[in-house]
Amino acid sequence: MTARALVAMAAALTILVAGGCGGVNDETYTKLERQRDDVLAWARDLSSVAATTLAASPEDATESYDGVARSGLSDQFKSYKYDIQARFATEQQDPLAALSDDLAAYDPTLTTSNALRLSHGDLTAFFQTYPKGPGRVGMFVEGPAIEIDHDQIRDWDGFVVGEPVDLQ
Amino acid sequence: MTITISLPPTPSETPEFTADGQKVHEAGSTLRTSSSIFDDHGSFVGGKAKDSGLLDGRSAAAYAQALNPIGKHVDACSLALRAAANAILGHGDDLVDLRKRHQRLKDDREHLARQVDALTARANPLPTDEAELHTLKSDCDRCTSQVEAYESDLVRWTEDLRASEERVAAALRGAMTEQQVDQTYAGVADPADAARDSMPSGKDPTAVKAWWDGLTEEQRAAMTAADPEIVGNTDGIPAAARGDANTISLDRDLAELGAIPEDQRTDAEQTRYDNARAAEEARLRISRSIDPITGENYVPQVYAYDPMAFDGDGAVAMAVGDLDTADNVSVNVPGLTTDMGAAGDNAQNAINLQQAAAFEGGTSTATMFWIGYDAPSGADSVGVAAEDMAAAGGERLADTLDGLNAMRADDFHLTAIGHSYGSTTVAHAMTDRHPGADDVVLLGSPGAGDDADSAGDLGVGSGHVFVGTNSEDLVGRLGQTGWVSPAALGAGVLTGPLGGVVAQMAGAGLGHNPAEDDFGAVRFQAESTSRGSMPNIDDHVKYYDHDTESLANMAHIVNGQYDEVVRAGQAHDPWYRGPVDPESDRTPTSPNTDGR
Numbered sequence: 129m130t131a132r133a134l135v136a137m138a139a140a141l142t143i144l145v146a147g148g149c150g151g152v153n154d155e156t157y158t159k160l161e162r163q164r165d166d167v168l169a170w171a172r173d174l175s176s177v178a179a180t181t182l183a184a185s186p187e188d189a190t191e192s193y194d195g196v197a198r199s200g201l202s203d204q205f206k207s208y209k210y211d212i213q214a215r216f217a218t219e220q221q222d223p224l225a226a227l228s229d230d231l232a233a234y235d236p237t238l239t240t241s242n243a244l245r246l247s248h249g250d251l252t253a254f255f256q257t258y259p260k261g262p263g264r265v266g267m268f269v270e271g272p273a274i275e276i277d278h279d280q281i282r283d284w285d286g287f288v289v290g291e292p293v294d295l296q
Numbered sequence: 297m298t299i300t301i302s303l304p305p306t307p308s309e310t311p312e313f314t315a316d317g318q319k320v321h322e323a324g325s326t327l328r329t330s331s332s333i334f335d336d337h338g339s340f341v342g343g344k345a346k347d348s349g350l351l352d353g354r355s356a357a358a359y360a361q362a363l364n365p366i367g368k369h370v371d372a373c374s375l376a377l378r379a380a381a382n383a384i385l386g387h388g389d390d391l392v393d394l395r396k397r398h399q400r401l402k403d404d405r406e407h408l409a410r411q412v413d414a415l416t417a418r419a420n421p422l423p424t425d426e427a428e429l430h431t432l433k434s435d436c437d438r439c440t441s442q443v444e445a446y447e448s449d450l451v452r453w454t455e456d457l458r459a460s461e462e463r464v465a466a467a468l469r470g471a472m473t474e475q476q477v478d479q480t481y482a483g484v485a486d487p488a489d490a491a492r493d494s495m496p497s498g499k500d501p502t503a504v505k506a507w508w509d510g511l512t513e514e515q516r517a518a519m520t521a522a523d524p525e526i527v528g529n530t531d532g533i534p535a536a537a538r539g540d541a542n543t544i545s546l547d548r549d550l551a552e553l554g555a556i557p558e559d560q561r562t563d564a565e566q567t568r569y570d571n572a573r574a575a576e577e578a579r580l581r582i583s584r585s586i587d588p589i590t591g592e593n594y595v596p597q598v599y600a601y602d603p604m605a606f607d608g609d610g611a612v613a614m615a616v617g618d619l620d621t622a623d624n625v626s627v628n629v630p631g632l633t634t635d636m637g638a639a640g641d642n643a644q645n646a647i648n649l650q651q652a653a654a655f656e657g658g659t660s661t662a663t664m665f666w667i668g669y670d671a672p673s674g675a676d677s678v679g680v681a682a683e684d685m686a687a688a689g690g691e692r693l694a695d696t697l698d699g700l701n702a703m704r705a706d707d708f709h710l711t712a713i714g715h716s717y718g719s720t721t722v723a724h725a726m727t728d729r730h731p732g733a734d735d736v737v738l739l740g741s742p743g744a745g746d747d748a749d750s751a752g753d754l755g756v757g758s759g760h761v762f763v764g765t766n767s768e769d770l771v772g773r774l775g776q777t778g779w780v781s782p783a784a785l786g787a788g789v790l791t792g793p794l795g796g797v798v799a800q801m802a803g804a805g806l807g808h809n810p811a812e813d814d815f816g817a818v819r820f821q822a823e824s825t826s827r828g829s830m831p832n833i834d835d836h837v838k839y840y841d842h843d844t845e846s847l848a849n850m851a852h853i854v855n856g857q858y859d860e861v862v863r864a865g866q867a868h869d870p871w872y873r874g875p876v877d878p879e880s881d882r883t884p885t886s887p888n889t890d891g892r
Contacts, residue, residue: 188593190584256591261589261590289577289584
């Protein structure tokens with residue numbers, strides 16, 4: 129195991145041991161954990177459909193608690209969201225069109241020629257293709273930013289970036 | 297006339313090859329970090345503790361007798377580990393290269409196999425037309441020679457793989473018992489010592505580059521492992537070497553300090569660990585981010601890492617992309633409240649700019665965030681009341697820009713970008729030192745510094761000084777315009793913890809508002825669709841957000857696509873009333889900057 133992996137694991141343990149990111153508001157933490165469950169469940173559903181549509185398994189799937197929406201001039205994050213990303217290597221000629229058909233229940237919209245946006249309640253997902261990455265399709269699933277109590281911002285310092293996650 | 301047609305042979309199967317050179321390289325890096333840790337401990341045990349002055353006379357002699365051998369043993373272990381690490385790192389590099397060649401071979405093989413099938417089909421039955429027979433013969437001969445070239449490439453590839461495996465196996469077979477380690481390495485001069493002794497004493501990055509180029513591979517590897525703090529933070533040393541060295545330092549801090557229970561860390565250790573964690577967050581953010589054009593993950597390059605700099609505020613610079621080779625390089629300087637704890641946030645800004653540059657057509661870009669000066673932060677924020685910190689930061693930034701130019705032999709495109717107080721810092725670097733940047737971008741600027749009367753003073757030509765100011769960005773309104781500063785008026789409405797800081801900045805007189813017509817810079821559109829209806833702080837921190845005018849325009853500047861930069865009307869300050877900003881009446885747009 130690399131030092132980097134050890135550090136990531138240590139950060140994850142920090143959160144688990146502390147019952148959250150430090151001594152933070154239980155209600156906010158619960159909200160974030162609920163978002164994690166919702167995003168993970170939807171990401172697994174999407175991944176399962178995409179695996180069939182694209183005839184490929186998800187690769188490099190990672191999860192993250194992402195600090196977002198910087199607060200004025202402060203260097204602390206004032207909100208967090210949970211997100212998952214993964215990618216598929218496919219031979220499908222028009223993967224976004226195929227995904228759009230198979231995921232019609234989630235209001236698919238092409239935001240550009242190479243990105244398909246999906247909605248599920250307050251959750252958002254994107255499937256993206258890459259002009260110079262033929263056969264590669266990225267999947268991104270995230271929840272909305274959850275505001276942190278201003279006086280607790282400093283306690284939210286143990287979030288995890290880029291831990292592997294199982295989407296099966 | 298007889299025509300002999302020989303069908304091309306079916307190309308041999310490309311063997312399975314699943315080795316992951318990156319992972320092997322990571323293992324080598326971790327081992328090299330261990331070697332560095334041993335080196336530190338060896339130096340301490342073998343001498344530094346005694347030399348600290350705490351021990352004297354008989355106690356010092358007893359220390360030397362008891363612990364010098366241990367110090368030597370630990371040093372020997374460090375050298376043995378380094379030798380193994382270097383072998384594994386080399387093998388990792390080989391595997392990365394072999395994997396690329398393997399993919400090419402696989403593609404070639406598939407293509408050739410299809411060709412052979414097609415030719416076999418054409419030959420069965422043979423065409424009756426003589427011209428067609430001649431064409432078939434020539435196609436078969438060409439394909440045969442391509443198959444032969446493939447077969448010979450495959451043999452060379454197999455031999456190279458075997459040679460690399462044999463090299464690393466031979467090096468690891470030399471892995472020894474503790475006794476053998478001492479016999480082989482104890483008392484052996486560390487190649488790093490001679491290299492360090494020959495290092496230029498001044499800061500001239502060109503001399504440093506010449507010195508580095510003059511070292512042997514062994515000396516460079518030794519310096520990297522034994523003195524990562526020096527290699528990682530000396531301007532003129534190539535970015536890849538600095539990245540390797542800083543990776544060692546960062547991994548070492550995370551491993552060593554993370555192993556100490558939190559309640560047993562000293563204040564200094566805790567500060568160092570917190571800053572290392574912040575740098576790690578930045579590194580992870582970058583490595584998790586994806587290029588919107590290729591779909592590949594970015595590779596972080598840790599260009600500077602000094603977690604105890606500036607009384608514990610820390611210094612770190614990290615690039616998305618390769619600073620040694622990218623055609624377009626940008627250095628992004630943050631401002632107020634920035635210390636090393638903000639590394640993750642600044643990494644996100646660099647990622648966003650890198651993604652936007654790629655999306656806008658940039659093919660070779662490296663975007664670096666640079667927390668390399670003592671920016672006003674925390675209790676330091678009073679420093680914002682004067683330009684001293686920006687001027688001192690400007691000196692350090694100029695050193696960094698000079699270092700980037702010295703380490704590159706080619707003519708690359710360099711853009712210095714400053715946000716908030718960082719824009720004053722960039723302006724000072726450019727005005728006071730004229731380092732070799734091609735373009736300058738000032739974002740949400742509270743002023744371009746007292747030394748700059750106009751854009752021309754920054755030394756890159758006024759057409760290459762670009763300014764992005766959201767019309768409702770309070771900080772962007774603080775610079776001097778006309779003959780009455782509006783700043784103090786704006787400061788009066790501020791409340792909250794940041795109000796005092798900005799109020800000080802308002803009264804500080806940080807120079808001209810670069811968005812004003814008198815200054816003569818190129819102002820680009822930088823409004824936000826979520827722009828406030830009155831001057832505010834939130835509009836000060838949106839410049840790097842995706843799908844904003846400012847990020848799209850910055851990407852064009854970084855790519856050197858000057859015609860694509862969307863110009864904005866400059867602010868002006870008539871004598872009979874306050875400053876007027878034509879941008880405040882324009883409806884903001886939201887250009888796509890990442891393909892989503």
